[in-house]
Amino acid sequence: MDLIWQIFLNGIFLGGLYALMALGLALVWGVLNIVNLAHGAFIMLGAYACYYLYTGGHIDPFLALPLAMLIIFALGYLIQRFVLNLIVRSAMFTTLLITFGIDVVLTYMAQIIFTADFKTINPPYAGSNFQLFGATVPYVQMFTFVVALAVTVGLSVFLRRARLGRAIRATAQNLTAARLYGVNPRTLYAITFALGAALAGGAGGLYGMVSQINPYIGAPLTAKSFAIAIIGGLDNPLGVIVGGLFLGLVESFTALYIGPTYTSVASFGILVLVLIIRPTGILGRTA
């Protein structure tokens, strides 16, 4: 029983991080209609940004997180403004190809700059934990979960309440009408894409605290984010929380009962099931 409780908690903590990873991908997909294959590369870069701010700048990794997000935001803004805006609203194949290209470039630049060595973000409190009804909870894991959830809810509130958030939703729903009322799509797309990148960067920083970083972690995380975004649905940030938690739990229990090698089989198997049974996602609206 204790074991199941422990695995459940592990799954929830992992799921919170997954939700944040997928959030940016879902946002960009929903608004720009681009499935950003470089999303994982932004996660990877965010992890390195956090790592170097901590090891080089001696900033606590959780405090370094906003800074890392800001750096990746700037990078995302530039990429959208000067590369992706050239092909915005073009065929899916074109956008896939370009973002794949960006992914390759970022990954190999990271390999040259950061080397392929594994790195981890190890704050002094990395080993400490506490007991929760018989389960062991590492502080880092819990903070990661809390921060991931807070950022996800924060984005949801921003999209609902803020003027810019409203414009982002409006553009996603009806570009023609949004333009009629003075929304400049180019700027808005750049901000949205940068926001998606920043969210990925933040997720990367957290990922670096609970796992290992190398230049190649991006691609599998893109795939996972893609699965979560589809499972959770694109039009509601709270959907990715459900999708993320769900996937986290599934992976944890699969690792225990079937074997760690089968976690990806389980998560992508569920993706296929969702696509067959409920193509709009768990919380997605049907038209």
Place this chain on the structure above:
Amino acid sequence: MSEVLLGVDKLGAGYGDMAVLLDMSFEVRQGEIVSLVGSNGAGKTTLMRALSGLLPRKGSIRFAGSEISGMAAERIFSLGLVQVPEGRQLFGQMSVLDNLLMGAYLCRDKKEEKRRLERVFELFPILQERRSQRAGVFSGGEQQMIAIARALMAEPRLLMVDEMSLGLAPVIVDKLLDALVAIRDERGVTVLLVEQDVFSAFSIADRGYVLELGKIVREGNAEELVEDPEVRRAYLGI
């Protein structure tokens, strides 16, 4: 006579090599309600798009003293030329309030935004009651009302309404027409109504134009145009 708010001279526009509007000239004066009628394919929507700056165009368009034929859509909009697009184009998944606030997107002043909202709610009290409901769940007439209210949130000088009556019951159209008259009378907004439904369009208009295959073929007082045998034959089938 009051001054000319919108002056269109020899306007030409189209899609690629296909010209839809040829040498169109007309004007709308400050405080008028002008109706521009034409059947399907006459070029009404193309005209709206050309005036709003969404299409490449030739000739001259003067609005509120500026030449706008070379301006980008966003600039034209901020001068106060605002359209209620055909098919309403609401943000269907967003609340009424969010839809209205999008109309005031370029207004960054919270107080001013609130003032505009209050004025719009005065005109359409039902929208205040139902402001948190999704725009997509409203009836066609109510959606048209939301679309007009959203355009008013931009504080237009000229409100261009495209195919307002499309798909609506005559009794609903009458209510919306009354609302347009109120908007002109109480708020001094000039209205350009672009319509297929000749009878309702001319019922509230001061002056009218008849558009056929990209050209103005008739113009004059609304009452005279309704009586015009040629117009009656072509549009009313009498």
